[in-house]
Amino acid sequence: MDEIKLIEIKESILTDNDIAAEQLRSRLKAEKTFVVNLMSSPGAGKTTLLLQTLAALKQTYKTGVIEADIDSMVDAEKIRAAGIESVQLRTGGFCHLDSNMVKQGLEALGSEGFDLVFIENVGNLVCPAEFDTGAITNVMILSVPEGDDKPLKYPLMFSTCDVLVINKTDMLSLSDFNMNTLYGHISRLNPNMNIFEVSAKTGDGVKQWADWLKQQVSDFLQ
């Protein structure tokens, strides 16, 4: 593999991100590239979960990763070390990705040959929820130490995502996180949300999430 590509993001003249995102999604459907947009707080374990997910899926699908960060390449380097092609979007001050940035990432990756591409969005529960990236599915990762009240504080994120992965379940014993409280909040905000409970560190529950995703990609590629 070549050197990790680094794309410095410039603000695009966005007349309408929603339209551009829909166009990108149509193109991805035509090209049969399933794009997963992963969003979470800083430190919720996106990269660790992604590495575990890649390990479970990379034999089945040609997979790539678009990493986004304000100002570092650590995550792309970890992904690359695991033998997965990745590009790094360095967003400068931007706290989110929009569909134009994702398009730049896909072009740098050369996405036409890929079955499955993960976007690791900027660690932030606010702005990324406001910008449609054009992805096929939106996944939010909430880690146990963040608390069960997060849907009350970041309702847009919880209501726009198709999937919630609750990570760091190995920390439940040290936490006052109440799973029933969380499920209650979500049933009000987004009753159709698919929820998985995992510990990316111990591997607990990762198989269920990876199997579900594998099925989604398989259906999409039909």
Added chain:
Amino acid sequence: MDEIKLIEIKESILTDNDIAAEQLRSRLKAEKTFVVNLMSSPGAGKTTLLLQTLAALKQTYKTGVIEADIDSMVDAEKIRAAGIESVQLRTGGFCHLDSNMVKQGLEALGSEGFDLVFIENVGNLVCPAEFDTGAITNVMILSVPEGDDKPLKYPLMFSTCDVLVINKTDMLSLSDFNMNTLYGHISRLNPNMNIFEVSAKTGDGVKQWADWLKQQVSDFLQ
């Protein structure tokens, strides 16, 4: 105490937030109101640490709290339940506070009579670092489960804050967080940063942080 005040934030026509922030800071110095801007990721424990800090300081200083959230009042209600005057800034989509929003919060609180006012900024490591709120001191809370690599990813936050409170040290045993790695990153980004290690949950280390803050306020009020 009256009902908790809720201020719906409208985008201000910001010609220059930096100038407005400096003016606000000058006014706060003249009025002898020490304003602390607390910033962190979602779920790093800002409110829990704040409650512990308030318990340690409220006998000495007349203290108030400005809470900021996208769309909830849970934090202001917790602060109010602890007997501390608080106002809630509901920021709508905004992922940060600027000095104009803080000014609105101080006015709603009636800050002229307060010695010490805490701002609990929006849970986010990106945008809040970019906007000077006019506060006297900027404090970042990093929780152990977020990981020791955060200074690499959010350098602006770590370099603009005067203080770092490392929270959830009770979770060190379950984590691969390396304190030396973190201190190494910080010594490069912000060698003068004041660092405290606490567990707001168990109370461990909170006294050192609260004593330090008490001294800062005392010096300021001279």
